[in-house]
Amino acid sequence: MTTALTIHPPIPWTRVCALEDILPGTGVCALIQGQQVAVFRVGGRVYATGNRDPYTGANVLSRGLTGSYTAGGVTRVKVASPLLKHAFDLESGLSLDDPRVSVPVYATRTEGGDVWTGSPA
Amino acid sequence: MSIPIPHLVIVGNGMVGHRLTEQLRQHAGPDALRLTVISEERRLAYDRVHLSSHFDDPRPDLSLATEGGYREAGVAVVQGRADAVNLTEKTVQVAGQTLAYDALVFATGSFPFVPPVSGKDARGCFVYRTLDDLDAIRDAARGARSGAVIGGGLLGLEAAGALRKLGLDTHVVEFAPHLMPAQLDAEGGSALRRTIEGMGIGVHVGRSTQQVSVDRDGRVTGLDFEGGTRLDADLVVFSAGIRPRDDLARAAGLSVGERGGILIDDACRTSDPHVYAVGECALYDGRVYGLVAPGYQMAKVAAVNALRDLGLLDTPPAHFRGADLSTKLKLLGVEVGSFGDAKGVTPGARSVSLSDNVRGTYSKVVVSEDGRVLGGLLVGDTARYADLLDLTMTGTPLSVPPETLIVPPLPGGAVMTSADALLCSCENVRESALCAAIAEGARDVASLKKCTGAGTGCGGCVPSLHGLLQTELRRLGETVTNHLCEHYPYSRQELFDLIRVRGHATWDEVLAAHGSGLGCEICKPAVGSILASLHNELVVAPQHAPLQDTNDAFLANIQKNGTYSVMPRVPGGEITAEGLIAIGAVAKRYGLYCKITGGQRIDLLGAHRDDLPAIWEDLIAAGFESGHAYGKSLRTVKSCVGSTWCRYGVQDSTSLAVRLELRYRGLRSPHKLKSGVSGCTRECAEARSKDFGIIATERGWNVYVGGNGGVTPKHALLLASDLSEDEVITLLDRYLMFYVRTADRLQRTSTWLENLDGGLEYLRSVIIDDRLGICAELDAEMARHIGTYRDEWAAAVSDPAIRARFRTFVNTDARDDGVQWVDERGQIRPADHPHFYPLPMLGGD
Numbered sequence: 001m002t003t004a005l006t007i008h009p010p011i012p013w014t015r016v017c018a019l020e021d022i023l024p025g026t027g028v029c030a031l032i033q034g035q036q037v038a039v040f041r042v043g044g045r046v047y048a049t050g051n052r053d054p055y056t057g058a059n060v061l062s063r064g065l066t067g068s069y070t071a072g073g074v075t076r077v078k079v080a081s082p083l084l085k086h087a088f089d090l091e092s093g094l095s096l097d098d099p100r101v102s103v104p105v106y107a108t109r110t111e112g113g114d115v116w117t118g119s120p121a
Numbered sequence: 122m123s124i125p126i127p128h129l130v131i132v133g134n135g136m137v138g139h140r141l142t143e144q145l146r147q148h149a150g151p152d153a154l155r156l157t158v159i160s161e162e163r164r165l166a167y168d169r170v171h172l173s174s175h176f177d178d179p180r181p182d183l184s185l186a187t188e189g190g191y192r193e194a195g196v197a198v199v200q201g202r203a204d205a206v207n208l209t210e211k212t213v214q215v216a217g218q219t220l221a222y223d224a225l226v227f228a229t230g231s232f233p234f235v236p237p238v239s240g241k242d243a244r245g246c247f248v249y250r251t252l253d254d255l256d257a258i259r260d261a262a263r264g265a266r267s268g269a270v271i272g273g274g275l276l277g278l279e280a281a282g283a284l285r286k287l288g289l290d291t292h293v294v295e296f297a298p299h300l301m302p303a304q305l306d307a308e309g310g311s312a313l314r315r316t317i318e319g320m321g322i323g324v325h326v327g328r329s330t331q332q333v334s335v336d337r338d339g340r341v342t343g344l345d346f347e348g349g350t351r352l353d354a355d356l357v358v359f360s361a362g363i364r365p366r367d368d369l370a371r372a373a374g375l376s377v378g379e380r381g382g383i384l385i386d387d388a389c390r391t392s393d394p395h396v397y398a399v400g401e402c403a404l405y406d407g408r409v410y411g412l413v414a415p416g417y418q419m420a421k422v423a424a425v426n427a428l429r430d431l432g433l434l435d436t437p438p439a440h441f442r443g444a445d446l447s448t449k450l451k452l453l454g455v456e457v458g459s460f461g462d463a464k465g466v467t468p469g470a471r472s473v474s475l476s477d478n479v480r481g482t483y484s485k486v487v488v489s490e491d492g493r494v495l496g497g498l499l500v501g502d503t504a505r506y507a508d509l510l511d512l513t514m515t516g517t518p519l520s521v522p523p524e525t526l527i528v529p530p531l532p533g534g535a536v537m538t539s540a541d542a543l544l545c546s547c548e549n550v551r552e553s554a555l556c557a558a559i560a561e562g563a564r565d566v567a568s569l570k571k572c573t574g575a576g577t578g579c580g581g582c583v584p585s586l587h588g589l590l591q592t593e594l595r596r597l598g599e600t601v602t603n604h605l606c607e608h609y610p611y612s613r614q615e616l617f618d619l620i621r622v623r624g625h626a627t628w629d630e631v632l633a634a635h636g637s638g639l640g641c642e643i644c645k646p647a648v649g650s651i652l653a654s655l656h657n658e659l660v661v662a663p664q665h666a667p668l669q670d671t672n673d674a675f676l677a678n679i680q681k682n683g684t685y686s687v688m689p690r691v692p693g694g695e696i697t698a699e700g701l702i703a704i705g706a707v708a709k710r711y712g713l714y715c716k717i718t719g720g721q722r723i724d725l726l727g728a729h730r731d732d733l734p735a736i737w738e739d740l741i742a743a744g745f746e747s748g749h750a751y752g753k754s755l756r757t758v759k760s761c762v763g764s765t766w767c768r769y770g771v772q773d774s775t776s777l778a779v780r781l782e783l784r785y786r787g788l789r790s791p792h793k794l795k796s797g798v799s800g801c802t803r804e805c806a807e808a809r810s811k812d813f814g815i816i817a818t819e820r821g822w823n824v825y826v827g828g829n830g831g832v833t834p835k836h837a838l839l840l841a842s843d844l845s846e847d848e849v850i851t852l853l854d855r856y857l858m859f860y861v862r863t864a865d866r867l868q869r870t871s872t873w874l875e876n877l878d879g880g881l882e883y884l885r886s887v888i889i890d891d892r893l894g895i896c897a898e899l900d901a902e903m904a905r906h907i908g909t910y911r912d913e914w915a916a917a918v919s920d921p922a923i924r925a926r927f928r929t930f931v932n933t934d935a936r937d938d939g940v941q942w943v944d945e946r947g948q949i950r951p952a953d954h955p956h957f958y959p960l961p962m963l964g965g966d
Contacts, residue, residue: 017931025639025667026674028931036930036937043639052939058683059939063671067641070607080642082671082679087642097571100148 008050008104011035013118019046019110027079029062030117037106037117038062040090042077047090048106048117053081054095061088061103069096127223127431128155130213132203132369137400137416138228139166139186142196144424149433151195157222158191159215161202162251165191170413173283175255179946183252187953206373208393224395224427227370227383228420231363231401231411236271240333241359245341249280249360258358262287265355269293269344271330272361273300278452280360281322285453292323292352294344296361299326304448304459305498312476312483312500316455319481325352333357365402365409378404387440389423395430397423406443415444445514449499449506455481458503461496461513462487470495473523477501484527492519494526507543515541515551544589545575545582552589559593566590582832588872605866606643608636613791613866617651621862626656627664646670647866650753653789654861655902657909659916660752660789661923672751675927676914677733682940682951686726687713687736689745690786693760693778693798694721703743711736714948720757720795722748727949729936734924737914746912749787753867755794758782759807763800763817772817774800777846781815784850785857787910791864791873794857809837812870813853818842822849826856826884827874835871838881841889854903855888855896862899 016030016039027040029051036051038061051059064079069087078096080087087096088103095101107120129145131138138158145156160166165186174181191198201216206225213220233248235241245265247258262268268284270277273295284291295302299310300317314324329347336342343353365382376384376392382404389397389405400416401409410416418441425439447460465472465487474485482501486509489495494512499505509526512519519526541553550573558572566586570576576583591603603612611619616635625631631648632640640648649668653660660666660673672678677685689704704723708715711732713725728736737747750756758781761767763774778798788794797808798815808814814825820843828837841852864873877883886892888899917923929937942949 014932021925021931023663023667023926025645029929030932031930031935032932036939039931056681057939058681059937060671060679060683063674063679063683065642065645065670066639066667067645068608068639069641070638075638077639078641083681083683085642 008035009033010119011037011106011117013116016115016117019113019115022046022115025066027062027064027066029059032117036062038079039108039115039117040066040079041115042066042079042090043068045077046108046110046115046117047077048108049079049088049090049093050104052103053083053086054101054103055081055086056083058083066090126153126155127433128157128221129224129226129427129431130220130222131156131158131226131228132206132213133228133230133400133402134158134160134162134166134186134198135228135230135400136166136169136185136413137230137420138226140417141226141228141399141420141424142186142191142194144420145428146194146196148424148428153433154428154431155197156195157197157199157220159199159201159203159213162253163200164252165198167252169250172249172252172255173279173286175252176259176283176286182945190953203369206369206396208373208375208396211395222395223431224397226423226427227367227391227396227398227402228400229366229369229402231365231409233359234362234364235359236330236361238330238332240335240341243333243335243341243357244339245355246333246357246359249276249283249358255283258283258356259287261356262289266290267292267354268356268358269352269354270358270360271344272359273297273324273326274303274360274362275301275448275450275452276362277360278317280358281317282453284356284358285320285322289356290323291321292325292354293317294328294330294346294352295324295326296329297326300324301457304457304463305500306464306485308474308476309457309483309485309498309500312478312481313452313455313457315478316481316501317453320453322453323352363401363409363411365404367402370396370398370402378407378409382409385419385441387422387442388426388438389419389441390426397427399423405441408443410444410446412444412446412448418444447510447513449503455501456499456503458499458506458510459497460506460510461494463496463498465496467495471523473527475524475527486523486526488519488523492523493517494519494523497527511543517541544585545573548574548577550575555586555589556593559590560597563590564594564599585832603865605647606641608632608638608640608644611635613647613651614863616648617654617862620648620651621655626652626658628652628668629664640668642670643866646673646753649673650789650791654906657787657789657906659911659913661913661917661926663922666923666926675730675733676737676747676751676917677728678751680726680951683730683937684726684940684951685728685730685733686724686750687728687733687740688718688722688724688748688750689740690748690782691722691757692782692786693758693775695760695775695779700743700745703740703745707736707739707743710739712949714950719759721759722750722757724750727942727951729929729940730927731929731936733927734918738918741912741915741918747787747914752787752789753792754787754789755782755785755796757795758785759795759797759811761798761800761805763798767800769803770800770817771819772800772822774798774806774815774817777815777822777849778806780846781850781853784907785853787913788857788861788906790857790861792867792869794870810834811837813837813856815849821845824849824852827871827881829869829871831869833871837871838874840881840885851900852888855899856884858899858902859884859888859895 011032014032022041030037038051040047051061063082066079077090078087093102093105106117108117167183204214233250267290269292270280273293281293299307331345334342345351367377367383370383371377383398385398385403399419422439422441428434449458469490471488476483486497487495493516541551563569604610645668714727716724758778760774760778764770795811796813797806797811799806799808800817810828810830814837816823823842824840825837826840829835941952943952
């Protein structure tokens with residue numbers, strides 16, 4: 001249970017891989033300028049977050065199970081860390097257990113079958 | 122960011138001071154709070170509770186904090202002793218600089234009390250408090266033959282243990298008439314004394330040391346006692362209690378107690394509203410707490426209140442209400458437990474005790490007039506400590522005679538435990554608190570966690586939380602759903618039947634027909650497991666891989682730093698010399714940590730994900746296959762050597778174990794499955810603690826089911842006796858398949874059997890008498906499983922698409938630089954993470 005202590009410098013738009021390199025419903029990890037970025041393919045869209053699970057300090061989020069959750073009548077997408085199963089909202093990066101904890105999120109786009117990610121403008 | 126960040130200064134970096142930095146950083150990062158610690162010792166915080174292990178070989182790393190960790194967490198360290206505190210200007214003088222603070226916390230700890238006897242400062246006299254003290258004692262021990270410890274309390278016995286480890290002829294001197302006078306009564310003290318004397322340590326109680334005698338060079342020669350007796354010793358350690366270090370606070374003008382200690386209120390605040398004190402330097406309600414657990418509680422309380430004062434937290438204020446001084450510890454290898462009114466001083470109290478001079482045990486319970494446990498003592502055997510403490514804390518009226526509480530349990534005898542059971546021992550949450558939360562509206566485990574904190578530590582109690590929730594909701598007359606999760610309005614058993622009967626083969630089919638949304642980390646693995654149980658397709662095939670937890674997705678067990686462990690199957694625990702060498706060669710080649718497991722195989726830890734396929738290629742070439750240690754599936758069938766080697770064995774247990782392990786390997790089930798086969802009634806394979814266990818008889822085999830170790834140990838129940846090997850196998854085929862069909866998600870066989878309506882009798886009627894007419898189906902399902910088994914690692918390494926998934930990064934061949942190792946006892950172990958984990962509570966056990 002630690003607050004995010006690491007600073008996340010912006011990353012440039014980078015091609016990560018081909019969309020077909022990511023099995024639907026799963027994630028992969030990309031190394032971009034020394035930063036580990038988890039890229040997920042969920043429900044027909046692509047999301048990107050930091051790869052580090054802030055609860056355990058391990059770089060494992062890309063290996064988490066993805067899914068959806070419903071809160072206040074709205075269905076959103078999430079990933080659960082494989083270590084202690086803490087879940088994070090894939091769009092906001094917020095922990096579902098403790099809103100003070102979050103992971104960084106990045107923008108994504110798919111272009112000609114390729115997946116790109118970068119810091120939000 | 123023009124608003125200045127508030128500054129909190131902690132004086133002292135012992136265990137409690139360090140815990141405080143963790144507690145503060147949990148709520149406030151470096152952008153919200155500047156944090157400075159003043160550390161007098163050159164070492165940052167370390168584990169003082171296990172100080173004597175400093176003399177162990179290899180020497181463990183006792184450090185709790187590191188410079189790098191503090192740097193990363195934004196904690197500034199000032200080395201030196203604080204000289205003065207100015208409460209008006211809110212400054213601390215230390216090492217020639219002036220630190221301005223917004224909040225200040227004293228965590229200065231204590232210093233050892235040295236009785237004012239002549240010769241106390243002679244060469245060869247030491248105290249026992251810091252690692253520097255221990256290093257000095259070790260240096261002096263090189264030229265010494267004997268050592269005496271003054272003080273026969275908890276710390277004194279710890280110190281005696283340390284001298285003994287240094288090979289000195291060790292003596293303990295205690296002023297009171299028996300050892301550990303603060304915790305034990307005379308009888309308990311003598312039980313402890315007998316055991317300690319049996320180790321060759323001299324115990325001298327009722328002795329008042331008049332002076333430390335010295336030779337002409339001013340070197341210690343021994344102790345002179347009142348009454349003319351003496352004890353020769355080359356080295357003397359004072360360990361006769363502690364005194365709070367309050368000099369700095371006293372000089373600053375803070376209120377201190379008459380006999381020392383910085384006065385604090387229940388917010389851990391001192392007489393100055395901006396200054397707090399925690400740990401052994403603090404005096405609360407007339408008492409200084411010399412144990413680490415109350416210190417940790419104070420750290421938690423002070424952190425919340427200080428952050429509130431600084432406007433960084435808006436939770437309600439926290440309160441320290443004193444701490445229970447019950448302790449359970451191991452001194453010199455002797456277990457000692459003391460709780461509640463251990464000495465029986467409550468008026469009208471009745472004491473019942475039992476002592477055994479050969480086993481060296483002493484147990485006592487103190488019971489009130491109206492039949493409630495008030496306290497007790499345990500020396501030599503503290504197995505009943507938790508139960509008795511629980512009875513004491515809850516004040517449950519006894520329904521059995523008190524003597525039965527301390528008599529060693531008869532085989533199969535029931536143990537009395539309190540009505541208000543302690544469910545979560547990490548967060549100290551009892552059943553009553555959980556029931557209250559349920560009554561107030563908590564309807565799932567997640568909300569129970571949120572409002573009580575239960576299950577947020579190690580997570581081991583989560584299944585119990587789930588069970589309690591179901592029972593309690595039923596009691597409250599609420600509709601209880603055992604729905605898998607928000608995506609499937611079915612229980613696991615219902616979903617299993619739907620998938621089986623309708624013949625669904627993939628997640629997409631199941632979700633379209635029976636579910637909603639995108640699924641989640643609960644239903645995906647559950648459906649993945651059901652599909653695997655029914656169809657036995659490769660769990661890492663592209664249509665199934667996205668359903669698997671990381672362990673099944675990468676066919677290995679994830680560890681805390683994100684690396685994996687590898688465990689080849691060793692059926693029945695039988696392995697050739699070549700096999701051992703091959704495993705050793707793989708471990709060496711890939712730099713893996715090796716550990717022998719309780720299931721009679723070898724665990725190789727620390728494998729990078731991208732090394733896993735190559736590791737397995739090597740293991741497969743040496744004749745190994747997956748051990749499924751990562752799966753909710755059969756783990757191992759443990760065995761003894763049986764009649765082939767053992768002079769007592771009556772059947773060949775190893776051969777049966779190998780046969781069973783090869784038969785059921787790879788069977789995906791609601792939870793993991795463990796088994797054991799023992800070759801005689803001595804039960805060396807511990808078969809009765811397994812999901813299914815087989816014990817040899819003169820006439821064949823007895824089959825036991827539903828046993829468990831783990832959180833809720835349970836002996837397996839006898840299902841059938843004196844069977845032939847083939848009969849054993851038919852029965853187990855059906856038992857396992859019936860369990861796979863009907864159990865809840867993550868329900869072990871023991872709870873499944875307990876919750877099965879009609880219990881063991883019903884199970885017999887289904888799988889022996891075929892009351893439901895499903896035995897043929899169960900047999901066929903198991904036959905299909907066995908017929909379609911293949912080694913999933915062999916399949917994985919031969920498929921390039923699957924191998925590609927093991928890459929650490931999709932866009933480069935680099936490795937995770939977050940994985941770092943340190944050396945421990947000649948092998949790797951994960952470097953302590955520079956960030957903060959909640960530490961386990963130290964100091965009790």
